[in-house]
Amino acid sequence: MMKPRLGMTARTGEKCPKSGVWRALGTPETVTLSVSRGNKMPTHENKYVNWKLIIMF
Numbered sequence: 182m183m184k185p186r187l188g189m190t191a192r193t194g195e196k197c198p199k200s201g202v203w204r205a206l207g208t209p210e211t212v213t214l215s216v217s218r219g220n221k222m223p224t225h226e227n228k229y230v231n232w233k234l235i236i237m238f
Contacts, residue, residue: 185198185199185234185237186234187234187235187236187237188233188234189233189234190206190231190232190233190234191203191222191231191232191234192222192229192230192231192232193221193222193223193224193225193228193229193230193231193232194221194222194229195221195222196219196220196221196222197216197217197218197219197220197221197222198218199218199234199237199238200215200216200217200218200237200238201215201216201234201235201236201237201238202214202215202234202235202236203215203216203222203232203233203234203235204232204233204235205225205230205231205232206230206231206232206233207230207231208225208230212225213235215238216232
């Protein structure tokens, strides 16, 4: 398993690999949220998206 790092990505439905602030990729507006390690990555507006880690906790 790869060590968590800024810029890593996770897809909706995957377990969050690192607690922090994640940004939805491919959305016209900037969407960020805080996700704790081990929780499932959420959907955005009921759609599957890729999330990018921008701040680590």
